[in-house]
Amino acid sequence: MDVAKAVVARPAGSVDRLAELATADMAGVDALIVDRMQSPVSIIPALADHIIDAGGKRLRPLLAVVAARLAGSRSDAGLKLAAAVEFIHTATLLHDDVVDGSGLRRGKVAAHLIWGAPSSVLVGDFLFARAFELMVETGSMRAMEILARAARVIAEGEVLQLSRAHDVNLSQETYLQIISAKTAELFAAAAESGAVAAGASPAKSAALRSYGLNLGFAFQLSDDALDYGGLTETLGKNAGDDFREGKATLPLLVAIARTGAAEREFWERVIGRQEQVDDDFHRARDLIVGVGALDATLDMAAGYADSAKDALSIFPESELRDGLEALADFAVNRRA
Amino acid sequence: MDVAKAVVARPAGSVDRLAELATADMAGVDALIVDRMQSPVSIIPALADHIIDAGGKRLRPLLAVVAARLAGSRSDAGLKLAAAVEFIHTATLLHDDVVDGSGLRRGKVAAHLIWGAPSSVLVGDFLFARAFELMVETGSMRAMEILARAARVIAEGEVLQLSRAHDVNLSQETYLQIISAKTAELFAAAAESGAVAAGASPAKSAALRSYGLNLGFAFQLSDDALDYGGLTETLGKNAGDDFREGKATLPLLVAIARTGAAEREFWERVIGRQEQVDDDFHRARDLIVGVGALDATLDMAAGYADSAKDALSIFPESELRDGLEALADFAVNRRA
Numbered sequence: 001m002d003v004a005k006a007v008v009a010r011p012a013g014s015v016d017r018l019a020e021l022a023t024a025d026m027a028g029v030d031a032l033i034v035d036r037m038q039s040p041v042s043i044i045p046a047l048a049d050h051i052i053d054a055g056g057k058r059l060r061p062l063l064a065v066v067a068a069r070l071a072g073s074r075s076d077a078g079l080k081l082a083a084a085v086e087f088i089h090t091a092t093l094l095h096d097d098v099v100d101g102s103g104l105r106r107g108k109v110a111a112h113l114i115w116g117a118p119s120s121v122l123v124g125d126f127l128f129a130r131a132f133e134l135m136v137e138t139g140s141m142r143a144m145e146i147l148a149r150a151a152r153v154i155a156e157g158e159v160l161q162l163s164r165a166h167d168v169n170l171s172q173e174t175y176l177q178i179i180s181a182k183t184a185e186l187f188a189a190a191a192e193s194g195a196v197a198a199g200a201s202p203a204k205s206a207a208l209r210s211y212g213l214n215l216g217f218a219f220q221l222s223d224d225a226l227d228y229g230g231l232t233e234t235l236g237k238n239a240g241d242d243f244r245e246g247k248a249t250l251p252l253l254v255a256i257a258r259t260g261a262a263e264r265e266f267w268e269r270v271i272g273r274q275e276q277v278d279d280d281f282h283r284a285r286d287l288i289v290g291v292g293a294l295d296a297t298l299d300m301a302a303g304y305a306d307s308a309k310d311a312l313s314i315f316p317e318s319e320l321r322d323g324l325e326a327l328a329d330f331a332v333n334r335r336a
Numbered sequence: 337m338d339v340a341k342a343v344v345a346r347p348a349g350s351v352d353r354l355a356e357l358a359t360a361d362m363a364g365v366d367a368l369i370v371d372r373m374q375s376p377v378s379i380i381p382a383l384a385d386h387i388i389d390a391g392g393k394r395l396r397p398l399l400a401v402v403a404a405r406l407a408g409s410r411s412d413a414g415l416k417l418a419a420a421v422e423f424i425h426t427a428t429l430l431h432d433d434v435v436d437g438s439g440l441r442r443g444k445v446a447a448h449l450i451w452g453a454p455s456s457v458l459v460g461d462f463l464f465a466r467a468f469e470l471m472v473e474t475g476s477m478r479a480m481e482i483l484a485r486a487a488r489v490i491a492e493g494e495v496l497q498l499s500r501a502h503d504v505n506l507s508q509e510t511y512l513q514i515i516s517a518k519t520a521e522l523f524a525a526a527a528e529s530g531a532v533a534a535g536a537s538p539a540k541s542a543a544l545r546s547y548g549l550n551l552g553f554a555f556q557l558s559d560d561a562l563d564y565g566g567l568t569e570t571l572g573k574n575a576g577d578d579f580r581e582g583k584a585t586l587p588l589l590v591a592i593a594r595t596g597a598a599e600r601e602f603w604e605r606v607i608g609r610q611e612q613v614d615d616d617f618h619r620a621r622d623l624i625v626g627v628g629a630l631d632a633t634l635d636m637a638a639g640y641a642d643s644a645k646d647a648l649s650i651f652p653e654s655e656l657r658d659g660l661e662a663l664a665d666f667a668v669n670r671r672a
Contacts, residue, residue, distance in 0.1 A: 039495075095457050121434060125490075126491035133484045135484075144468070151465035155465055156377045156380065156462060159380055
C-alpha cells in the first residue's frame with residue numbers, strides 16, 4: 001500500500017485558517033440560524049437544533065460568506081444567504097436520513113429515530129421554506145435563482161442515486177453525475193450566490209462557482225474514501241455506513257471493475273442483494289485497498305482540489321484566497 | 337336531520353363558471369406544469385404525472401390567475417406563479433401522504449405505494465424547488481415572499497397537526513389554527529401573489545388575500561364534513577379516511593364535545609388509541625350526524641364563504657367577481 005507516499009506528496013491543508021478569517025461573519029450566520037429556526041410549534045426548533053447543533057463544519061455557509069468578501073462585499077448581505085444555504089443543506093440531510101433509514105448523523109442519533117420520519121420530512125420542508133424567506137430578504141433575484149436551481153438539481157441527484165442504489169453495474173461516469181448534483185452543486189451555488197449577492201463581475205462569480213463545484217467533488221470523494229478508512233490505519237467510528245447501506249460509491253465501483261469476475265459474486269451478494277454477514281465489510285475493505293481503489297479515489301479528489309485552486313487564479317493573492325486554497329487541500333487530506 | 341333544509345337556504349355555487357372564464361389561462365398553466373415537471377431522471381416526471389394527472393380541481397392556480405386578471409393583468413405573468421402554486425401544493429400532498437401513510441390520493445393509489453416513500457419525499461422536494469425557479473422567472477420579489485412564507489406556514493401547520501394527531505382533547509380553536517396554516521394559507525397566498533404580480537394596489541391585494549383565506553377555511557371544513565358523508569345520503573368512496581387515520585377534525589371535535597361523558601370511552605378508543613373495529617365508523621357517523629356536528633361544521637364553512645364574498649366588495653361587479661362568489665358557495669355545498 002503506497003498511501004503513505006501519496007500523503008507526503010500533498011499539502012495537508014486546513015479548514016481552520018479560513019474559519020478564523022471568517023470568525024465574525026460566521027458568528028453572525030450562527031445567530032441568524034438560531035433565530036430563524038424558531039417557531040411557535042415547539043417540535044420544529046427542537047428537531048432543527050438537534051441536527052444543526054450536531055455541529056457540521058458549516059462549510060457551505062463559510063463558502064458563501066468568504067466568496068462575498070473575496071468579491072469585495074463590505075456589507076452583511078452574505079450572512080443571510082449563508083444561513084439560507086445551511087438551511088437548504090440541513091433540509092436535505094433530514095430528508096436523506098429518512099430516505100436512507102440512517103441511524104446516525106454527525107455522530108448523534110438521526111432525528112427521525114427520535115421524532116419520527118414524518119417530523120423529519122416536515123421540519124425539512126420548514127427549513128427549506130425558511131431558506132427562501134431568508135433569500136427574499138437579501139433582495140438578490142439572481143442569488144435566489146442560483147439557489148432554487150441548486151435545490152432542484154440536488155433533488156434530481158438524490159432521485160437518480162436512489163434509482164441506482166445497490167447497482168453493481170453503475171458506471172463511474174453516472175456516479176460522478178450523481179455526486180455533482182447531490183453534493184458539488186450546493187458548494188458551487190453557495191460560492192456563486194455569495195459572490196453574486198456582493199455584486200461580483202460575471203467572471204469572478206463564475207470562478208467562485210468553479211471553485212465550489214470542484215471543492216464539492218473533492219469533499220464527496222474523500223468522504224467516500226473515509227467510509228472505507230481513508231488514509232487512516234484505524235477505521236473512524238462511522239466507517240462502513242455506505243457499505244452497510246449497499247451504496248455504490250467510487251472506491252467500490254473501482255474495486256468492482258478491478259477485481260473482475262473473481263469477486264463478481266461477492267459484490268452482487270453484498271451490494272446487489274444486500275445479503276451481508278459480519279466479515280463482509282472487512283473483506284470489501286481489503287479488496288478495495290488491495291487493488292488501489294482508495295488511492296484512485298483520493299487521486300481523483302486531489303485532481304478536483306487542484307482544479308478548485310486553479311479557478312482562484314483570477315483573484316490577486318490574499319489571505320482569503322490562501323484560506324480557500326488550504327480548504328481545497330484539506331478536503332482531500334482530512335482524517336474525519 | 338334538517339340537513340335538507342339548510343341546503344335549500346344556500347346557493348349551490350359553481351366552480352365551472354370561474355373555470356370557464358379562465359379557460360385560456362388555465363390551458364397555459366397546464367402546459368407550464370407539464371413542461372416544468374420534466375427531468376432527465378425519469379422517475380420524477382413519471383411520479384409527478386401520476387399525482388398531477390390524478391386531476392385535482394386546480395383550485396389554487398385558478399385562484400392565482402383569476403386574482404391577477406381581477407387586478408387588471410393583461411400579461412401572462414400570473415401563469416408561472418399559478419404553476420408554482422400548484423407545484424407547492426403537489427409537493428405538500430406527496431409529503432402528506434407519506435406522513436399519513438395514506439393509501440389513496442384523488443381516487444388513485446398514492447404515489448408512495450407505487451414508487452416508495454423515499455421517491456415521494458424527493459420528488460416533493462424537486463417540485464418545491466421547481467416552484468421557486470418558476471417564481472424567480474416572474475421577477476416579483478413580493479410574490480416570492482408571499483409564497484415562501486406560505487410554504488413555511490404550511491409546514492408549521494403540518495407539524496402542529498402531527499403533534500396533536502389522535503388527540504381527543506384538541507380544542508376547536510387549535511384545530512382552526514391548524515387548518516388556517518395547512519390549507520387556508522396557500523389559498524390566501526395564491527390569490528394575493530396573483531394580485532401582487534399583476535401590480536394590484538395594497539387594498540386590492542389584501543382583499544384577494546382575505547377572499548382566499550376564507551375560501552380555504554370553507555373548503556377544508558366542507559372537506560372534513562364530506563369525510564363523514566357531508567350533505568349526501570350515501571357516502572363517497574373515500575369517506576371515512578380521516579376517521580380511520582384517527583384525525584381529529586371539526587365534525588369529530590364538535591361531536592366529542594356534545595356527546596360528553598356518555599361517549600368519552602368510545603372516542604378515546606377509536607381516535608385516542610386508534611383501536612377500531614368494523615362498525616366504529618358508522619357509529620361515529622351516527623353520533624356526529626345525531627348531535628348536529630355535521631350541520632355545525634357546514635354552518636361554519638358557510639360563514640367563511642360569506643366572509644370570502646364580502647372581501648370582494650371593493651371590486652366592481654364583473655363576471656370574474658361573480659365567478660369567485662359562486663366558487664365560495666361551491667366550496668360549502670359541493671358533493672365531492
